[in-house]
Amino acid sequence: MIITYQSFNHDKNNTSFCSLIYRIAIGCAQQSDTPSINEKVSSSGPTRADRSNGALGGSQNNNFVINSAPIWGAGASVGASDGEFANGFVTATSYSAGDNTNSWTALSVFDANGTPGAAYWTRSLLGYSQGAYWNGTTPVASTSAANGVAIFDSDFMDNVGTQGAFGLGTSPSPHKGELISPRIDLTGYSNTALSINFFSFFRNFDTTERSVSISTDDGTSMTTVDYRSLSNNSTEETVTVVFATATSGLSTLTQ
Ligand SMILES: [Ca+2]
Numbered sequence: 188m189i190i191t192y193q194s195f196n197h198d199k200n201n202t203s204f205c206s207l208i209y210r211i212a213i214g215c216a217q218q219s220d221t222p223s224i225n226e227k228v229s230s231s232g233p234t235r236a237d238r239s240n241g242a243l244g245g246s247q248n249n250n251f252v253i254n255s256a257p258i259w260g261a262g263a264s265v266g267a268s269d270g271e272f273a274n275g276f277v278t279a280t281s282y283s284a285g286d287n288t289n290s291w292t293a294l295s296v297f298d299a300n301g302t303p304g305a306a307y308w309t310r311s312l313l314g315y316s317q318g319a320y321w322n323g324t325t326p327v328a329s330t331s332a333a334n335g336v337a338i339f340d341s342d343f344m345d346n347v348g349t350q351g352a353f354g355l356g357t358s359p360s361p362h363k364g365e366l367i368s369p370r371i372d373l374t375g376y377s378n379t380a381l382s383i384n385f386f387s388f389f390r391n392f393d394t395t396e397r398s399v400s401i402s403t404d405d406g407t408s409m410t411t412v413d414y415r416s417l418s419n420n421s422t423e424e425t426v427t428v429v430f431a432t433a434t435s436g437l438s439t440l441t442q
Contacts, residue, residue: 188213188368188370188371188372188373188401188402188403188440188442189367189368189370189371189401189402189405189406189409189442190211190213190367190368190371190383190399190400190401190402191365191366191367191368191399191400191401191402191406191409191411192208192308192337192339192365192366192397192398192399192400193296193363193364193365193366193396193397193398193399193400193411194206194308194339194341194363194364194394194396194397195296195361195362195363195394195395195396195397196339196341196360196361196362196363196392196393196394196395197360197361197393197394197395204341204342204360204389204390204391204392204393204394205316205318205321205338205339205340205341205342205343205389205390206338206339206341206387206388206389206394206397207311207314207315207316207327207336207337207338207339207387207388207389208272208336208337208338208366208385208386208387209271209272209314209327209329209331209332209336209337209386209388210260210261210270210271210329210331210385210386211260211261211270211383211384211385211386212257212259212260212261212262212263212270212383212384212385213257213258213259213260213263213266213371213373213381213382213383213384214253214254214255214256214257214258214381214382214384215253215254215258215376215378215380215381215382216251216252216253216254216378216380216381216382216429216431217251217252217254217378217380251380251382251429251431253382253384253427253429257270257384258373258376259371259373261331265372266371268334269290269291269368269369271331271334271335272291272310272331272334272335272336272337273331273334273335274290274291274310274335275290275310276290276291276292276293276307276308276309276310276337276366277290277291277292277293278292278293278294278295278307279292279293279294279295280294280295280303281294281303282294282365282367282406283406284404284405284406284407285370285405285406286406287367287369288369288370289369289370290369291308291310291337291366291367291368291369292365292366292367293307293308293309293364293365293366293367294307294364294365294366294367295307295358295362295363295364296362296363296364296365297362297363298344298358298359298360298361298362298363299354299358299359299360299361299362300358300359304358304362305344305357305358306339306344306358306362306363306364307344307358307364308337308338308339308364308365308366309337309338309339309340310335310336310337310338311335311336311337311338311340312333312334312335313326314326314327314329314332314336315327316338316340316342316343316390317340317342317343317348318340318341318342318343318344318345318346318348319342319343319346319347319348319349319350319351319352320342320346320350321342321343321390327386327388327423328423329386337366339364339366341360341362341392342390343356344356344357344358344359344360344362345358345359345360345362361395363396367406370405370442371440372440372441372442373439373440373441374439374440374441375439376439376440377434377437377438377439377440378434379431379432379434379435380429380430380431380432380434381401381429381430381433381434382427382428382429382430383399383401383427383428383430384425384426384427385399385425385426386423386424386425386426387414387418387423387424387425387426388421388422388423388424389418389420389421390420390421391420391421394415396413396415397413397414397415397418398411398412398413398414398415399411399412399414399428400412401430401433402442403433403434403437403440403442404442405442410430410433412428412430414426414428
């Protein structure tokens with residue numbers, strides 16, 4: 188399995204957008220006749236996955252319960268360091284299935300300079316944006332901030348931390364970057380519903396996309412959910428996205 192995060196900031200004049208992800212885990216989800224995911228896991232954050240569109244397949248009324256024990260990533264016995272972004276990223280201007288199987292890949296899709304540009308997610312040990320309009324140096328409240336967070340620092344990439352220097356940074360907006368996971372081997376699992384659970388913090392300014400995708404064929408094809416409606420501006424929170432049918436029919440999830 189492959190997970191991909193996409194961030195796209197559209198603004199080109201006053202960028203203060205930044206998106207951080209600092210803890211991610213995959214879990215199993217099971218369809219339930221009773222409480223919705225919203226009711227079931229609200230204690231850990233605003234997880235309005237039951238309102239999302241593509242994630243839950245055709246019906247908005249499906250209810251899911253998220254298993255408490257993750258099967259990969261932060262808090263799991265497999266993939267914990269990758270789930271905490273404790274290892275360096277590989278930067279890339281193109282990506283093919285099977286690339287960089289052992290590390291997160293920061294892929295630039297485009298920026299105002301063209302395609303592919305230099306719109307890279309980065310691994311930060313600071314835990315905050317270095318952009319000119321961020322206003323603050325308080326790290327995100329993550330127990331694993333010290334070993335790295337993932338950030339799409341649109342503000343900084345556009346202005347290099349200097350107010351008024353619009354478009355003079357390494358990647359002038361509008362720009363889009365993707366953060367693609369290492370290969371996640373879930374051999375032995377065949378669940379037809381999986382959840383992606385992550386801590387998110389972003390400051391919105393003219394954001395056109397913040398989405399997460401999963402692939403079961405090593406990154407060849409992706410099922411994508413834009414989670415903007417599941418998350419809140421300038422709020423550190425848990426976001427849970429349920430992929431109800433992305434693994435249907437697969438007997439084991441090796442890729
Ligand atoms: Ca971390």
